[in-house]
Amino acid sequence: MNLAPHPFTLRQLQYVVAVADSLSFRKAAERCHVSQPSLSAQIAQLEGVLEVQLFERDQRRVLLTAVGAQLVERARRLLVDVEALTEAARRAGDPLSGTLRLGVIPTVSPYLLPAVTPALRRHFPRLTVRWLEDKTEVLTRELERGGLDAALVALEADLGDVESAVLAEDPFFLVTPKDHPLGQKKGAASPSELRGQDVLLLDEGHCFREQALALCSKARAHELEFRATSLPTLTQMIASGAGVTLLPALAVATEVKRSELRVRPFADPAPKRTLALIWRKRSPFTGALREVAGAMKDAWPRK
Amino acid sequence: MNLAPHPFTLRQLQYVVAVADSLSFRKAAERCHVSQPSLSAQIAQLEGVLEVQLFERDQRRVLLTAVGAQLVERARRLLVDVEALTEAARRAGDPLSGTLRLGVIPTVSPYLLPAVTPALRRHFPRLTVRWLEDKTEVLTRELERGGLDAALVALEADLGDVESAVLAEDPFFLVTPKDHPLGQKKGAASPSELRGQDVLLLDEGHCFREQALALCSKARAHELEFRATSLPTLTQMIASGAGVTLLPALAVATEVKRSELRVRPFADPAPKRTLALIWRKRSPFTGALREVAGAMKDAWPRK
DNA sequence: GAGGTTCATAGCCCCAGGCTATCGACTCCA
DNA sequence: TGGAGTCGATAGCCTGGGGCTATGAACCTC
Numbered sequence: 001m002n003l004a005p006h007p008f009t010l011r012q013l014q015y016v017v018a019v020a021d022s023l024s025f026r027k028a029a030e031r032c033h034v035s036q037p038s039l040s041a042q043i044a045q046l047e048g049v050l051e052v053q054l055f056e057r058d059q060r061r062v063l064l065t066a067v068g069a070q071l072v073e074r075a076r077r078l079l080v081d082v083e084a085l086t087e088a089a090r091r092a093g094d095p096l097s098g099t100l101r102l103g104v105i106p107t108v109s110p111y112l113l114p115a116v117t118p119a120l121r122r123h124f125p126r127l128t129v130r131w132l133e134d135k136t137e138v139l140t141r142e143l144e145r146g147g148l149d150a151a152l153v154a155l156e157a158d159l160g161d162v163e164s165a166v167l168a169e170d171p172f173f174l175v176t177p178k179d180h181p182l183g184q185k186k187g188a189a190s191p192s193e194l195r196g197q198d199v200l201l202l203d204e205g206h207c208f209r210e211q212a213l214a215l216c217s218k219a220r221a222h223e224l225e226f227r228a229t230s231l232p233t234l235t236q237m238i239a240s241g242a243g244v245t246l247l248p249a250l251a252v253a254t255e256v257k258r259s260e261l262r263v264r265p266f267a268d269p270a271p272k273r274t275l276a277l278i279w280r281k282r283s284p285f286t287g288a289l290r291e292v293a294g295a296m297k298d299a300w301p302r303k
Numbered sequence: 304m305n306l307a308p309h310p311f312t313l314r315q316l317q318y319v320v321a322v323a324d325s326l327s328f329r330k331a332a333e334r335c336h337v338s339q340p341s342l343s344a345q346i347a348q349l350e351g352v353l354e355v356q357l358f359e360r361d362q363r364r365v366l367l368t369a370v371g372a373q374l375v376e377r378a379r380r381l382l383v384d385v386e387a388l389t390e391a392a393r394r395a396g397d398p399l400s401g402t403l404r405l406g407v408i409p410t411v412s413p414y415l416l417p418a419v420t421p422a423l424r425r426h427f428p429r430l431t432v433r434w435l436e437d438k439t440e441v442l443t444r445e446l447e448r449g450g451l452d453a454a455l456v457a458l459e460a461d462l463g464d465v466e467s468a469v470l471a472e473d474p475f476f477l478v479t480p481k482d483h484p485l486g487q488k489k490g491a492a493s494p495s496e497l498r499g500q501d502v503l504l505l506d507e508g509h510c511f512r513e514q515a516l517a518l519c520s521k522a523r524a525h526e527l528e529f530r531a532t533s534l535p536t537l538t539q540m541i542a543s544g545a546g547v548t549l550l551p552a553l554a555v556a557t558e559v560k561r562s563e564l565r566v567r568p569f570a571d572p573a574p575k576r577t578l579a580l581i582w583r584k585r586s587p588f589t590g591a592l593r594e595v596a597g598a599m600k601d602a603w604p605r606k
Numbered sequence: 607g608a609g610g611t612t613c614a615t616a617g618c619c620c621c622a623g624g625c626t627a628t629c630g631a632c633t634c635c636a
Numbered sequence: 637t638g639g640a641g642t643c644g645a646t647a648g649c650c651t652g653g654g655g656c657t658a659t660g661a662a663c664c665t666c
């Protein structure tokens with residue numbers, strides 16, 4: 001890309017087009033809302049820098065030269081493009097229109113999006129959301145890089161210096177096979193029950209794994225060697241007797257439809273994660289994102 | 304076409320592109336050869352008029368917003384177009400390149416172009432000539448309108464206020480069937496020989512017809528009722544005994560190859576036409592056209 | 607030849623956009 | 637922990653480009 005300052009002005013092009021249209025400097029000046037000398041000067045200057053005579057003129061008439069005609073055509077198209085650019089930018093200026101690039105973690109995405117997507121469409125009809133599902137670390141990196149405008153993550157993870165709006169508390173549940181000793185117990189569960197148990201957790205990198213793992217190691221539970229790649233497979237494996245696990249409330253309704261599983265809440269203070277929308281401080285979308293977060297909160301799936 | 308002054312500058316677009324490339328105001332300013340505050344100000348101003356934040360910036364980093372990225376893409380293409388326009392105009396600025404729109408009358412065109420066209424191509428390799436063949440009246444009108452840059456006509460016709468460069472004198476010849484009384488005479492012809500003769504002339508509107516007609520009516524010749532639409536058909540008709548006619552020297556070599564015709568020059572002062580290149584006074588091509596005329600003169604077919 | 611065109615020229619004025627200097631925030635390193 | 641270095645933003649000044657009015661020169665019309 002050439003860096004040298006451009007030798008002419010958009011306004012000069014406008015003047016040229018106006019003169020070509022009316023074949024009169026006077027009329028063209030009038031239509032451009034400038035004085036005729038100003039317009040003359042600009043045309044002359046353009047002809048000067050291009051070293052081309054665009055119009056052939058004497059006291060009574062103005063004619064387009066062949067070069068002039070060619071340049072006018074190009075100028076016309078160019079001005080239309082400029083117009084389009086302006087318009088596009090202006091319309092995109094409304095932050096609740098255009099495209100918002102949102103990240104979301106995999107332990108939230110499948111349970112939340114079915115409820116939230118239509119709500120957003122309803123609230124912000126001019127807004128298009130592009131979702132990126134990935135683990136927190138990737139999301140925060142993309143956010144930092146500017147590849148994302150915001151992300152939906154758990155505040156308990158390591159997020160760096162961001163602004164956030166809390167969407168919901170998401171308490172954890174103890175999930176066991178129905179015939180498992182822990183599944184037999186009545187009432188709320190306590191973390192201490194996990195002591196010595198075989199616990200199945202998610203793969204590395206999931207923030208939910210980190211939280212669950214913290215709980216388990218405090219309770220001296222025993223993590224199984226193999227790990228699940230997603231909550232559906234995790235649930236599946238528990239159902240087939242692999243051990244016990246934790247599930248966030250958000251996932252419970254969807255995952256635990258089969259009667260072989262027993263789901264018990266934890267006694268207060270229940271372990272939980274805090275789901276929030278986060279974005280860069282100084283993001284130009286701060287205002288819009290607060291609104292979006294509000295809409296998400298309202299649309300949050302109630303258990 | 305919108306007449307309102309454009310809200311931004313090509314330079315501002317350049318700045319935006321430069322910042323987007325380097326993701327640094329400082330470096331962008333350097334590459335644009337301006338101070339960083341000047342560049343900052345221009346960017347801020349552009350963001351102001353568009354009511355859009357293009358870059359997200361703090362003290363250590365600069366990020367493109369989604370809107371910004373979109374605008375930068377458009378701006379890039381636009382700047383390329385501007386570059387192309389400049390280049391096209393500059394190259395067209397060399398009057399001996401690009402396209403020259405030339406008119407030529409029908410009684411010249413078929414005899415001259417075969418010789419002149421290659422010569423022009425040789426002399427001015429960057430020049431493309433677009434020929435328009437028509438009668439003088441049409442050509443002068445087009446010249447006046449600006450549809451033609453120059454025309455090759457006979458100066459004896461009514462041409463209006465133009466500048467010209469004479470290319471050649473084109474004397475007239477008396478053409479008769481070989482067995483015609485006038486074809487039997489020896490030596491140069493005299494207009495007075497035409498008295499009472501049946502003369503065949505071209506159709507209305509040809510300047511050559513007007514000249515020949517003037518000669519004939521002065522000599523009290525008798526014009527035949529039917530008229531030829533071109534010099535080839537005219538010659539053809541004379542050969543088949545329709546009467547006598549005049550031909551300009553330029554046409555003689557081509558048209559009179561058959562032995563049934565006798566061609567006699569006129570005694571001094573021989574009637575003639577003066578062929579010249581004409582163009583509008585104040586034409587931007589005046590210089591180039593003189594050169595073109597020179598080349599045409601040199602390439603003129605010698606009898 | 608007077609009056610009304612047209613575009614060009616002259617001369618004035620003002621602000622847009624340039625500059626330097628500096629601030630304020632942050633990073634990095636000793 | 638403090639000092640040096642980097643970043644973009646701000647402040648304040650200066651200049652020239654592009655605006656204006658008034659006028660000139662050439663041409664048309666009546």
